[in-house]
Amino acid sequence: MIRKVKGTRDILPPESRLWAAVEAEARRIFGGLGYEEIRLPLLEPTELFVRGVGEGTDIVTKEMYTFADRKGRSLTLRPEGTAGVARAFIEDGLAQRPQPQRLYYIGPMFRYEKMQRGRYRQFGQIGIELLGAATPSADVEVLLALHEFLAALGFDDLIIMLNNLGDPEDRPRFVARLKEELAPHKHELCRDCQRRWDENPLRILDCKVDTCHAIVAETTPIADIVSGEARAHVETVAAGLDALGIPVQPAPRLVRGLDYYLRTVFEVVSPQLGEGTVICGGGRYDRLISDLGGPPVPGIGFAIGEDRLVDVLPQTFRDRILGTRPVVILPLAAEATAPAFDCARNLTGHGIEVRIEVTGRSLRAGLKWATKLGARAAVILGPDEIAAGTATLRDLDRGEQEEVSLEKLPAVLMQDGPEVPSRRLP
């Protein structure tokens, strides 16, 4: 048997419906705020990510799907979306269009990692990027878009965590200060943090080990050390969000794994998955485009992990999407075939979801089949009905049925709306 590549997965119906619905909501919400879709290659030159994401990051050092093509060029399956957007911004001259540029993307990313729950080698991301605006308002807008999207999906327990990473110039100063404050407790830190001490001191901040957590809690937050301008920037963002009633939790220890972030950084976590499994991550990246050889255009954006999002989707949303019930059409004779399809065309034209029996089942078997599908009604078309130009419409919940002329069928079925939510489906 040929099996799927490790870390990839098959998304089957009905779960695929949830994905489609989530994406539809994203297009609706982000589109409403002026964001337009950008579709980019899954394959990029390796150098893009080395320079964009950062040479020392875990993503670049050990998580990239990199290989040589037939002419020996090093290519990489994109591990994230922002670098590609920045590349396109430069290459396609998006700076020549009205600024700022509002873009969103939906699609798979690839990281060569050992997988576990909520972590795959191919995973879906939905992200937006706002390019060409450096103001706190830009940040507020992006967070607003995020919040609106999550709200549209019915989430009410997700937490947006916000921190200020300062400007790159602040970084050495902060690292020095951190090490200074941590030095007395250095030997108390966990083994991983001992390693991080030299490799990536900032990562000690969001260590989940209790003892480390306690030690780190005593250190001075980055936000208190960053320079005046960067500090004011994020404080203004926080105030802006507060004014909109968007709840944000300050996260002084929040650090992100990609090098290009500065100032505003944020993550969304779910109480269900715990803080270890981030659903959305984002932040400001004012140097990225210039670092890649483009103009000095600031940017901010985020990426939502679609797999994880679908995993914790509120029950109300799941029910709304999965709970639709079709109308089954059962032709009982050869001469009923054409009328059955005609009827299907008629009903679908009214937004009624149908399912036509095409395997030649008996009426009895057809009704069993309809029940298994969770159909709300069956349209029975036998010789008698065809002769009379009618259909027998059977309500599968009440077990009652009536003769309805084919023309009136849509109207009768529409009395309860085109789709009637069913009892809860798995």
Place this chain on the structure above:
RNA sequence: GUGGGCGUAGCUCAGCUGGUAGAGCACAGGAUUGUGGCUCCUGUGGCCGUGGGUUCGAGUCCCAUCGCCCACCCCA
């Protein structure tokens, strides 16, 4: 990359100290002619992950290998 658990039907699993494979669910059909849900009957479906070894004989014992899952790490 490190550590642990598990591979028998589409799914969940049983199969004792070795004797050539089972259940439930699911799927398909039927139980009076054109009427579902409950019940009953029948059927489809497995080279027991793969390869090798021990043995008269391996789902069962041994070795290897592949795959899956969980945790760490990191992230979406």
